[in-house]
Amino acid sequence: ASFSHSQYEATISWPQIVAALANNLYLGPQLGIDEDxxxxxxxxxxxxxxxPLTRAEYDSIAQRTVYHPxxxxxxxxxxFSxxxxxxxxxxxxxxxxxxxYGYQSYDLKPDPLATQYYYYSWKDSDGSGSRNRWAAAGELRMPLLDSLSLSVAGRxxxxxxxxxxxxxxxxxxxIEWRPLESLLVRSxxxxxxxxxxxxxVYSGxxxxxxxxxxxxxxRTEEPDEDLTDCSYSDEGLIRTRSGNRALGPETSTSWTAGFVFSPRENFDVSIDYFNIDMRNQVQDLSTDRLLQLEANCRIGSDVNGNPVDVSSxxxxxxxxxxxxxxxxxLYGITVNPVNVARERTSGVDLSAHYRLATGIGDFRFSGNYTWTREHLFQQYTGDADVDEFQVNSGFDIPRNKASxxxxxxxxxxxxxxxxxxLGRLPNSDSYDQIVDTEAGEEAWIGATYRYNLSTEYRFNERMRLSFAVTNLFDKMPPKDPSYPSSPYYDGSWFDSMGRSYYVQLTTRFGGGPL
Structure with missing residues (x-):
């Protein structure tokens, strides 16, 4: 029997510009209302x-907003077993x-002023709620033959x-089958x-x-212009977002097949094919994708001329x-999380491990590579499938990842x-480009690399100290010259967190060793 409890509390603050004070500084007093x-x-x-503002002028229009999430x-x-x-x-x-049995709760506790039109260009949402859950699960593993074993589980x-x-x-x-001592076939x-x-669910x-x-x-008023040169390529929008209390659970089915080959005790390589079919996946609606879809629907065709069902x-x-x-x-757009009707993906995972024993210690080498064959998306039942790897699909995902x-x-x-x-990603202009093998490289952001370093010292079987450095070389996100606004990089895959340091001491007072 076990009971676990975790709790998080924080005080987070940062400066915000107060709308009324900024308007007064830049515009002066209001003189009336234009009748027309x-x-x-x-x-x-x-x-x-x-x-440029002086420090005193900035301080006169700024105020720290404080959250207590x-x-x-x-x-x-x-x-039991x-x-x-x-x-x-x-x-x-x-x-x-x-x-x-479990219980979970959260409360953002934002600055009350942040949920009003008090700060410039921003009205934040509140959010708090809880849920209860219970579960029962079991797993049965059966060695049918010396070379064949079967496992089944339910929850x-x-x-x-x-x-x-x-x-x-x-x-x-x-199921696992070992026809040879060095070969394991599995599915x-x-x-x-x-x-x-x-x-x-609970976001306000x-x-x-x-x-x-x-x-x-x-597309209708300036069809001969590239999107970057279009007069409407950077329109202001008020985006309204809220939670969705009608959200249902996500479900999926998946199957895999592959093998592990270990010709030597200190070396193994594995290859596995995966196929995953997700239904009702929860995702926030994308502003850019909605704008693309609205254009396709109002015009009746996509940018490639393919017909679009306006009544879908x-x-x-x-x-x-x-x-x-x-x-x-354009004035405003409303977004919220929705249950995506269906998302399917398949591909191959490759992994290898090697251990080398020397007089100065053991060296371990490992590598992993994932190649995705397809990734299809359907927002609502009845919609056509969207190929997320198509450069103008409105999605930006890499076809391959490695470590x-x-x-x-x-x-x-x-x-x-x-x-x-991380493999290459489409850039911000890719919606307007049909990429081929020769002329399309300008539509992509090249592959990116990040490195982490960690060290651990074990005092004994029950205590260890670790030190880690993430983003070892302090690499910033790759800049996208075509991105129309700050921060000029793809925020769905990158952030501006620089080199970071972590220290952790772990000790166990009872039970077995760590």
Whole structure:
């Protein structure tokens, strides 16, 4: 039996510009209302816009916003096992099971002023909520023959949140066959279930000011211009986002097949094919993709001339989410998390490990590579599949990823250098480009590399100290020259976190060794 409790509390603050104070500094007092447009009248000095602020002027319009977020998670679990449940020709069958109950909660506790129109260009959302869950699971492993083993598992989960319930029975099965001592052939099939994250469900309404390309006006009013040169390539937008209490759970099925070859005790290589079919995956709607989709739906064809069904569920939804003024200008867009109807992917995983023993210690080398064959997306039932690797699909995902590491171990010391490689990604202009093998390189951001270094010292079997450096060479995200606004890089794959240092002391007071 076990009980675990974790709790997070923080105080986070940063400077924000107060809208009223900034307007007064730059525009001066309001002199009235224009009868024709309804806009306020100011006698602003244009030179003020091009005059750098002094420190005192900045301080006069800035204020620190303070958040106090907190979260909690509790789990009570009972596990049981029997490694000799019954006998089979090749040995005893083993069983393990678990029954658990859990509670999770979170509360953003934002600055109350941040949820109003108080700070410039920003109205944040609040969010708080909780859920209860319980689950029961069991796994049975059966050695059918000396060279053949079978494992089966089942699990039932039940979640209660926001007046809703989500429950599912999932199962999996795997088979391993060893025709040779050095060769293991394996395959598996399984189903999965995942309840939506709390903030996807409980997030309140919030606004921010963002920008986007008005693909509809660019394609209809300036069809001969590249998108980067279009007059509507960087239109201002008020984006409204909220949670979705009607979200359902994510489900999936997957199967794998592959082998592990180990010709020597200190070397092995594995190759596995994977095929995953996800349904009702929870994703935030993309502003850029909605703008692309709205243009396709209003025009009746995509940028390549392929026909688009204006009456499809995605078209009806996209057009309803975009708000335009009477003159046709973009004004606002509404986004929230939704259950994606379907997403499918398949590919190959390759992995290798090698250990070299020397007089100065053991060296371990490992490498992993993933190549994705296809990645298809369908937002609503009835929509056509979208190929996420198509350069103008509105998605930006790499086709391949890789990692490698080398470790040195001697006595109580371990030092590891780890590197990650992310394959190339489409750049911000790729929607307007049809890429071929010769002329399309300008539509891509090249592969990127990041390195981490860690070291560990083991005082004894129950205590160890580790030190790690992430982003060892302090690499910043790759700049995308075509990105229309700050921060000029793809925020879905990169962040500006520089070199970081971590120290961790781990000790165990009871039970077995670490």
């Amino acid at each position: 447009s309804g806009y306020p009248i100011f006698n602003a000095d244009p030179g003020r816009l091009f005059t 907190q979260s909690q998670s509790d789990t009570l679990a009972f596990t 029997n490694l000799d449940l019954f006998q089979l020709p090749a040995g005893a069958a083993g069983f393990a099971g678990v029954v658990e 039932y989960d039940d979640y209660r949140f926001a007046g809703n319930s989500a429950d599912k029975f999932t199962y999996s099965a795997g 598996s099939y399984g189903t999965a279930f995942r309840a939506p994250d709390l903030h996807y 309404v919030g606004n921010d000011e963002t920008g986007g390309t008005d693909y509809y006006r660019c 569920p995605s078209c009806i939804d996209a057009i309803a989410r975009i708000n335009r003024l009477a003159n046709g200008n 490698a590491s080398v470790s040195w171990e001697k006595n109580a010391w371990t030092v590891t250098l780890h590197g990650d490689r």
